[in-house]
Amino acid sequence: MHDTVTYSMLEFTLLRDLCLLGFSGLFLWKLNRNPVSEGDAISTEDRRYLLIRACLGYASAYLLNGALQMISFDLLVVITQTLPFMATYLGFRINKEPGYVTEIIGMMICFACVAYIIYSEEKM
Numbered sequence: 001m002h003d004t005v006t007y008s009m010l011e012f013t014l015l016r017d018l019c020l021l022g023f024s025g026l027f028l029w030k031l032n033r034n035p036v037s038e039g040d041a042i043s044t045e046d047r048r049y050l051l052i053r054a055c056l057g058y059a060s061a062y063l064l065n066g067a068l069q070m071i072s073f074d075l076l077v078v079i080t081q082t083l084p085f086m087a088t089y090l091g092f093r094i095n096k097e098p099g100y101v102t103e104i105i106g107m108m109i110c111f112a113c114v115a116y117i118i119y120s121e122e123k124m
Helices: 009-030 044-067 073-081 083-094 101-119
Strands: none
Touching: 009 044, 073 083, 073 101, 083 101
16 A cells, blocks of 8 residues: 655645745855845835735735635635735725726736636536
8 A cells, every 4th residue: 555645735835935045045145145234225114114024925825825725726716816906906995096997907807717717617
């Protein structure tokens, strides 16, 4: 009897992130660069916001990977394809950004095509 080992998406994402951190650390060490030291490229205040945004991005990715076990894949694809709609709506409501007609039409066409592909009768 042959036993198979399965890994969850969360373990894969964690392994990927640790490898990226390790390789980037080795690369920076080889170039003799300190990414934490003050630089001219970004101010201290902007650096703080960038760090918070990166941490929130990783947290949302891990939560999404944890939710993969609770929802179906087609629902996950629909949710991820509606993220541009949500970003445009929040930008309009919170930041008072203009919503361009071509942007909205393009998002609606892309969403309709994804929904058609997902819910079409032909299954492989």
